[in-house]
Amino acid sequence: METVRGVVELTRPMNAIVGGILTLIGAYVAGGLGVHPTAAIAAGLATVLAAGAGNTINDYFDREIDAINDPERPIPRGAVTPRQALWCSVILFCLAIVLALTLPLMAIAIATVDLLALVAYTKLFKGLPGVGNVVVAGLGGSTFLFGGAAVGSDTLAPVALLGLLAGLTTLTREIIKDVEDIKGDREEGLHTLPIAVGVRPALVIGTVVMIGAVGVSPLLYLDGTFGAAYLLLVIPADCLLIGSALYSFRDPATAQLTTKLGMFLAAGAFVAGRVVG
Structure with missing residues (x-):
């Protein structure tokens, strides 16, 4: 049970769910939530899964830093092994990709860029002055745009x-x-x-x-x-x-x-x- 709880905690479920809600807000602001509800829901779920995967892979790469900054995170406290965290992230990313592929081309393009940024963030960008911050900012802003693109809106x-x-x-x-x-x-x-x-x-x-x-x-x-x-x-x-x-x-x-x-x-x-x- 401790491992299951740790895996859930790795995904930061509330943050991931909020990401999905923001995607739905983007679809609504674009005027397409009521017109294409299935696409909007698929985009929202894809965001939840991708955010959970990104949070998990971030903890995987940050396990030594977290041992100093936040030793109660699942990996430093021993609830989840690094290998388990890595596999959890891979599975969540794959599920997010499957859902994203059901959406219009623009939404797929946004999802592709975001997924690559999520994977590369900790190893390539996080330690560069300001660059990691800009990457995360871009991911946060694109959540809304992803929702709008998912419903095929022209506005x-x-x-x-x-x-x-x-x-x-x-x-x-x-x-x-x-x-x-x-x-x-x-x-x-x-x-x-x-x-x-x-x-x-x-x-x-x-x-x-x-x-x-x-x-x-x-x-x-x-x-x-x-x-x-x-x-x-x-x-x-x-x-x-x-x-x-x-x-x-x-x-x-x-x-x-x-x-x-x-x-x-x-x-x-x-x-x-x-x-x-």
């Missing part, structure tokens, strides 16, 4: 803007998280952004990126795509996101959690914009 502009907003806010959150993990990353010889440029300059970069994200959020209201309902939700989301970036200088752990909350509120604004118009 991807709102989804693309939502993806851009999500990608930029994820970039800031990843920088803040690297500040949290700086001790273990330094001992492993990784050259993350806070290690390369210093903690405060890294947080300044994150704050500037967040300001850029907030700056693009009103565009769909200004061009008439969404109305007042969108604006009423996106303004508090923007305030929360900016506040989180500023608070990261004091408490990075709390700031990255409130940043995630702000991202969900912003996604809700896009849903409200689609519902009300």
Whole structure:
């Protein structure tokens, strides 16, 4: 039972499920959730499986770092062996690929790029200053675009803007998280952004990126795509996101959690914009 619990924990099931929900939001914002529900559900499940696989392979490669930063993770505490984690990741990736292949060509292309990035992230990109953060940000933003492409929508502009907003806010959150993990990353010889440029300059970069994200959020209201309902939700989301970036200088752990909350509120604004118009 401990091994089963450890395998489930490796996938970070809540994060994976949230990824699937975000894909469905992308399909809805694109106007295709009700038109092509089967494709939307397939895309959502593929996202859940791929996210679980990515989280698992990340723990496989990060097992020595986690022994320092988070020794209660399943591999460091001995609940799951590295080999078991690797096989779990392979199975989940294969299932995600099978589902993705049932979708339109654009969705398959997005899924292919994302899956390759997930596999390569820890070994190739994570330790490069800022590069790993950008890869994760791109994966976060593409989740919405994947949902829109999965339903074959021709109106991807709102989804693309939502993806851009999500990608930029994820970039800031990843920088803040690297500040949290700086001790273990330094001992492993990784050259993350806070290690390369210093903690405060890294947080300044994150704050500037967040300001850029907030700056693009009103565009769909200004061009008439969404109305007042969108604006009423996106303004508090923007305030929360900016506040989180500023608070990261004091408490990075709390700031990255409130940043995630702000991202969900912003996604809700896009849903409200689609519902009300």
